[in-house]
Amino acid sequence: MSGSSDDPSFLPSVQILHLKKIPQNGGADDRWKVVLSDGNRFLSGMCATQLNIKVNSGEIAQFGIINVNEFLVNTLPSGQKIVIVLRCELVQNPGSRIGNPVDITKAGNVGSAQAQPSGGVGGGAQPMYGKVESAGNPYGGSGGGSNPYGSRGNSGGMGMSGQGSSNPVIRTNASSQSFTPISGLNMYSNRWVIRAKITNKSEIRTWSNAKGEGSLFSVVVLDSSGTDVKCTFFKEAVDKFYNLLEEGRVYTFSGGRLKVANMQYNTCKSQFEITFDQNSEIHLQDDAEDIQESYDFVKIAALSEMEPSGFVDILAVVKHVADPAVIVSKKSGKEMTKCELTIQDDSGADVRLTVWGDLAANAQTKFANLPIVAFKRARISDYGGRSLSGSGCSVNPTIPQANQLRQWWADNGSNTQARSLSSAGGGARGADPFEQRKTVSSIKEEQLGYNEKPDWLSFKATITFLKKDKAGDEGAWYTACFNSGDPCKNMFKATQTSDGFFHCDKCQQTNEKCVRRFIFSGTVADDTSTSWVSVFNEQAENMFNGVKADELYEKLAEGDRDSYDSTFAKASCTEWIIKCKVKQEHVGDESRVKTSIVSLTPIDYAAESRNLLAALGV
Numbered sequence: 001m002s003g004s005s006d007d008p009s010f011l012p013s014v015q016i017l018h019l020k021k022i023p024q025n026g027g028a029d030d031r032w033k034v035v036l037s038d039g040n041r042f043l044s045g046m047c048a049t050q051l052n053i054k055v056n057s058g059e060i061a062q063f064g065i066i067n068v069n070e071f072l073v074n075t076l077p078s079g080q081k082i083v084i085v086l087r088c089e090l091v092q093n094p095g096s097r098i099g100n101p102v103d104i105t106k107a108g109n110v111g112s113a114q115a116q117p118s119g120g121v122g123g124g125a126q127p128m129y130g131k132v133e134s135a136g137n138p139y140g141g142s143g144g145g146s147n148p149y150g151s152r153g154n155s156g157g158m159g160m161s162g163q164g165s166s167n168p169v170i171r172t173n174a175s176s177q178s179f180t181p182i183s184g185l186n187m188y189s190n191r192w193v194i195r196a197k198i199t200n201k202s203e204i205r206t207w208s209n210a211k212g213e214g215s216l217f218s219v220v221v222l223d224s225s226g227t228d229v230k231c232t233f234f235k236e237a238v239d240k241f242y243n244l245l246e247e248g249r250v251y252t253f254s255g256g257r258l259k260v261a262n263m264q265y266n267t268c269k270s271q272f273e274i275t276f277d278q279n280s281e282i283h284l285q286d287d288a289e290d291i292q293e294s295y296d297f298v299k300i301a302a303l304s305e306m307e308p309s310g311f312v313d314i315l316a317v318v319k320h321v322a323d324p325a326v327i328v329s330k331k332s333g334k335e336m337t338k339c340e341l342t343i344q345d346d347s348g349a350d351v352r353l354t355v356w357g358d359l360a361a362n363a364q365t366k367f368a369n370l371p372i373v374a375f376k377r378a379r380i381s382d383y384g385g386r387s388l389s390g391s392g393c394s395v396n397p398t399i400p401q402a403n404q405l406r407q408w409w410a411d412n413g414s415n416t417q418a419r420s421l422s423s424a425g426g427g428a429r430g431a432d433p434f435e436q437r438k439t440v441s442s443i444k445e446e447q448l449g450y451n452e453k454p455d456w457l458s459f460k461a462t463i464t465f466l467k468k469d470k471a472g473d474e475g476a477w478y479t480a481c482f483n484s485g486d487p488c489k490n491m492f493k494a495t496q497t498s499d500g501f502f503h504c505d506k507c508q509q510t511n512e513k514c515v516r517r518f519i520f521s522g523t524v525a526d527d528t529s530t531s532w533v534s535v536f537n538e539q540a541e542n543m544f545n546g547v548k549a550d551e552l553y554e555k556l557a558e559g560d561r562d563s564y565d566s567t568f569a570k571a572s573c574t575e576w577i578i579k580c581k582v583k584q585e586h587v588g589d590e591s592r593v594k595t596s597i598v599s600l601t602p603i604d605y606a607a608e609s610r611n612l613l614a615a616l617g618v
Contacts, residue, residue, distance in 0.1 A: 013091060014038055015098055016064045019055070032060075036083065039099035045071075045083035048186070050271070054088075064093040074188045080105070084188050182227040182270055185258060193254040196221035197291040199228065199376070200392035201247050203357055204238060217242055220268060220392060221253070226294045229270035231256065236278035244282065250291060255280035267311050267377035267392075293394065295374060297401060301347035303386045304421055311377040314388065315401055316343035317409050318367045319350065324360050328489050335489075339363040343373065344418045346408045352422035353378060353388040370409070371395050372402045382453060386421040432458040432579070434611040441528035449582035449593035458579045459526060460603065463543070466522040466535075468568040474556055475564065476520035476540075477549040482511040490515045516549035524578060533580060534596040542600045543571045577601040 018035035032047040032055050047055060054060045070087040180192035200220040207213060214235040222228040231253070233241055245251065256274040266273060276282070298312040306312070320342035326335050339360035344350035353375065355363060367373065374397045378390035396402065405413075420436070438457045442448065448455040468476050479496065481488040481504035494502040494514045502514040518540035524533055541548060544567050555563040579599040584591055 012038070012068050013065060014068060016060065016062055016066065017042055017097060017101070019060070019062050034085065036085075037097070037099070037101040040101055041104040042101040043081075043083060043104045045085055046188075048084055048086045051085065051088070054090075059090050060088070061093060063095055063097060065091040065098075067091055072184075072186055072188060084186065086186070179223075179252070181225040182221075182223045182229050183225050185229070185270065185272055185274075187258055187260075187272075190257070193252055194221070194223060195250065195252050195285060196223040196229075197250045198245055198247050199293065201245060204242060219245055221251075222291060222293065224290045227270055228268045229272060229274060230261065230266055230268050231274045231276060233276050237276050237280065240278050241276070241280075241282060244284075250285040252283045252285060253280070254282075267379065293374075293376065293397070295376065295399070295401075297374075299347035299349075300343070300345045300351050300421065301349040301419070303349075303351060303380060303388075306380055308380050308382040308386075310380045312380060312388075314343070314345075314353070314373075314375045314378050314390075315397075315405060316345040316350075316373060317405065317413070318342070318371055318373055319344050319414075321363050321367045324363060328491070334486060337361050341367060341373075342422075344413075344416075346405060346413060348416065348419060350418040350420055350422075351386055351388055353390055355390060355393075357391075359391065359393075366395060370414075372397070372406050372409075374399070374402065434608075434615070437577075439528040440524065440526045440531050443531055443580075443582055443593075443595060444529070449584045449595070454581045454583040456579065456581055456598075458577060460575065460608075461524040461526045461578050462575045463572055464523045464525045464530065466568045466572055467520050468565070475516075475549070475553060476568075477516040477518050477553070479514040480517045481507060481509070482513045482515055483507050483509055490517070516553050518549045531595055533578075534594060536596070539597045539600050543574075543576075575603055577603060 014036040015038075016034055017037050018033075020033040022031040022033055030052060031049065032052070034045050034047055035042050036045055047060065051060060060066065066085075066088040068085055068088050070085075072084040072086060074082050074084060178193070179195040182194055182196065185192060185194070198219050199222050202218045204215050204217045206215045215238045216232055216234045217238055218230055218232045220228050220230055253274070253276070256276045258272045258274055261268065261271055261273045263271075295313040295315070297315045298306075300314065300316060303312070318341050322340040322342075324337055324339040326337055328334070329336050337357060337360045339355050341353045341355065341363065342350055343353050354360075359366070372395075374394045375388070375390040376392045376394075378388040381387045381389060420433070436458070438446075438459050440459055440461055442457060442459070446455075448457065466476075479494050479502060480490050481492050481494045482490070482502065483504065484490050488504060488507050492504055492506040494504045494511070496514075497503050497510065501510045501512055503510045517537040519534075519536055520540070521532060521534050523530055525531075535543070537549070547567055552564050552567060555561075577600075578597055579601075581596045581598050583594055583596075585594050
């Protein structure tokens with residue numbers, strides 16, 4: 001059992017007599033077998049994998065004396081009990097064995113047969129370090145001399161005898177049902193029941209690959225210990241449990257299978273994930289008052305000093321909700337709904353936070369009227385300066401920090417000029433504010449594009465040249481798949497076959513027709529420099545006032561070259577607020593920096609004049 005959770009006062013100090021590495025197959029983490037002694041007796045155990053770093057660093061070593069802060073006891077099929085050390089800290093290492101301990105499985109009443117030695121740590125054999133309340137049991141339990149670790153009534157300890165449970169420590173609710181805290185889950189026991197509240201529930205997703213197809217959904221559950229864990233349901237379990245589980249309700253869960261969490265995609269505190277199937281048991285509970293979200297809030301201004309890919313809890317005011325947008329995932333080719341929120345707190349900064357799925361689709365309603373929101377473990381990104389991505393959130397939470405922020409906003413916070421951490425923006429957004437614009441020369445002067453991730457910038461510039469002709473092709477476009485549905489969405493290239501049809505390698509379909517999409521290059525210039533840029537379909541259609549590539553193709557097919565040329569000529573020498581992505585690309589053995597236009601915004605000359613006057617202080 002886990003002594004630290006079951007009885008916080010039971011924190012044994014033991015000496016490591018032996019440490020042996022047990023290699024694992026398949027690239028799994030190594031395991032370490034350990035022999036522990038209290039000076040009278042010794043027993044075998046294992047170190048949990050999270051202690052590998054301490055073993056490898058030498059903090060956990062032979063003859064070291066450790067305080068065991070958290071542990072489990074599992075029973076093997078043979079009846080032998082094994083201690084699993086989960087957390088410990090080094091006290092000291094005397095460099096030699098203390099006492100003459102004997103194997104606990106073979107010992108009789110050793111404690112009463114041996115006289116207790118005296119002296120300091122370096123002066124001869126002695127049992128435990130700390131208070132010794134009985135000769136037979138250095139831990140002072142009531143279990144008798146045959147168990148040096150003591151038996152604390154029904155709660156157990158690191159007991160090696162008797163019929164104690166091999167489950168992690170359990171907690172009991174008012175109805176006397178016993179539960180395992182999420183923080184006590186481990187890979188060595190599957191007989192557990194957790195009681196937890198669902199804080200987030202995903203949509204049902206489907207997959208199809210060489211191994212088959214199916215559906216899944218996931219939930220995040222939180223228990224009274226303040227630890228949350230991600231739970232995933234597959235195939236038949238989706239049909240059985242999806243409509244049963246509701247956000248904000250409390251359930252008991254059992255019969256799941258643990259696996260180590262992939263922390264790159266998991267935002268929960270638990271180091272494990274749970275998979276449930278149709279044979280798992282889940283039951284609704286009535287009382288949820290003892291399970292409350294706990295937060296460790298970070299101020300928005302502090303995000304600029306934090307590393308990307310980390311997670312933070314954020315409490316802020318939603319001061320702007322953008323229109324939901326549908327994008328196509330590059331990996332799956334499927335549509336995804338996203339919505340960008342601008343949130344601000346009392347640190348003098350605001351940041352862009354993106355939500356997805358149903359939360360994004362309903363964002364205009366859910367985040368209306370400038371609510372206070374608490375996001376749990378939002379992911380930090382350096383996409384466009386600093387930005388966040390979150391899912392689980394609480395709107396107008398009933399916590400003291402929210403009341404303080406609401407009062408600040410009502411007093412004068414709404415009139416505070418905030419510093420935006422998302423100044424560089426993202427590809428799907430429009431141009432940056434006036435004060436955050438740069439010049440064309442910034443691309444070279446600031447060495448943009450040489451970072452691991454793309455750089456973004458906005459500037460006001462004039463289109464000076466458009467390359468409308470491509471060698472061996474009839475126009476500035478490519479032929480895209482005619483399939484408007486998944487997975488192509490009229491985006492992937494289709495190659496014309498010898499019989500005049502168009503074949504797409506993405507969906508493996510052949511169609512009589514194709515869809516032409518613009519792709520060409522050009523130059524833009526301001527008073528500081530000139531730069532080559534790449535132009536793609538959406539930006540080209542904006543530049544050409546809505547004219548599509550298929551329309552120009554038809555003009556060329558009819559012999560109307562003048563209409564084609566005039567479309568490009570009209571777009572030349574026009575002035576725009578241009579947003580670009582700058583990224584280094586490798587072509588063969590060469591690397592080059594490519595600047596691509598991601599948005600074109602017509603200039604509002606009245607607003608531009610006001611901004612210029614304000615910048616001049618007029």
